[in-house]
Amino acid sequence: MxxxxxxxxxxxxxxxxxxxxxxxxxxxxxxxxxxxxxxxxxxxxxxxxxxxxxxxxxxxxxxxxxxxxxxxxxxxxxxxxxxxxxxGIGALPRRRLALGISDHVAGPELPQLLSRLNAYDPSLVIEVRIAASRLLMERFDHNEFDAVIIRRGEEQVDGKRLFAEQFCWFAAPSFQYRAGEPLKLATLAAPCGIRAVAIDTLEQANIPWTEAFVGGGVLALGAAVNAGLAVAALARRVAPAGAIDVGERFGLPPLPALDIVLLSRETDQRSREMLRVLAAAMKGLGE
Structure with a gap:
């Protein structure tokens, strides 16, 4: 140099x-x-x-x-x-970014995402909460978050489209299922939107189902899947290691690709720039 x-x-x-x-x-x-x-x-x-x-x-x-x-x-x-x-003279003021991320969006890349935000602005205090998209949307409307990354559901919320997430049927390699029997499902508790999509998809295809496990988060769903308890509708990014896509093997109807969107309240120039960094980093996950 x-x-x-x-x-x-x-x-x-x-x-x-x-x-x-x-x-x-x-x-x-x-x-x-x-x-x-x-x-x-x-x-x-x-x-x-x-x-x-x-x-x-x-x-x-x-x-x-x-x-x-x-x-x-x-x-x-x-x-x-x-x-x-x-x-001015002195350290940069500590700013806070309150960020909500949908259960079905927050995946193994979350540490990398947070690392990128911190590298770009070390003075930023990042507050992250992970919950269902519907709950995050409600809290965003009540000004509890600066930004939320959620799945676009039936509400067709406005926001910056980041990417389309493909959902599939995942199970442990040892999981057994025979056509005509009720399909054992692992889901998040209602009113989870992905739970509703999975059930609606099965019912439209006239495939009987039964709820075998209800988890409080995607990590719990992954544990149930790897334990061989049930099948779960998950995005490929968040599916647990070792689980396989059993949709074709079991003759299950395909699940849709769903838009992941960013909603934000833009204030000062530095915050707007940070939110653009966040959006760009999230888009990279969908590539």
Whole structure:
């Protein structure tokens, strides 16, 4: 890296940090509200300025080069110093983001998602609650959340569409079922929307069912599935390790793909930017 470099364009540094955090030029462009071509140009300007390649880009992956890994901590410090300068002398004020995530959306990537938010704004206090989409929507309407990530159900709520989540029938490999017998189901307690979708799908196909397990969360559903108790309607992302899609094997009707949406209350510029980071990171989960 060229040690003679002095001033850097903050926009190019911000673009680099977003590419590193989101692993995508497209998602970085969404956060900065510009085009992918513009993000590529910003990165090229920064690399030309530094005299080295920061990002290694292939058709399937975006990753940091050795120089990129070494530059990233300093790039974060530079952006934080800029925020400190804008806010005045002293530490940045602690801000809070109250975030609700649907049971059927919060998957194994949640730690990675929180890590990305924290890396982008270490001063942010993140408060996360996981619950049913309907409950989160009600609490959002009562101003209990700054943002919620939920499944779009019959209510057809407004919001930013992040991706479509495919649901399937999952069971343990040892689970046995014979056509004509009631299908043993593991579900979340009513009024879970996915429970309603699963039951409605079976009844429309004239497949008898019985509720064998009711869980208080998707983690509990996964435990019931892996224990061989029942079949559960789950998104592929949140299905427990070892479970298999038994829909075709048991002749079960296909489940729909359901939209995952973000609802938010945008306030100050920094909060709006953080919510764009959140949306971009969530979109990456659906790819």
């Amino acid at each position: 060229n040690e003679a470099v002095k001033a850097l364009d903050l926009d190019t540094v911000r673009a680099f940090v977003l590419i590193a955090d989101l692993g995508s030029f497209t998602r970085a462009a969404e956060v900065m509200e510009t085009s992918q071509a513009a993000i590529s140009l910003k990165l090229k300007r920064l690399e030309d300025r530094l005299g080295c390649r920061l990002i290694e880009r292939t058709p399937r992956h975006v990753r940091l080069s050795g120089e990129g890994n070494r530059f990233l901590p300093g790039a974060r410090d530079l952006l934080m110093a800029h925020e400190l300068a804008l806010s």
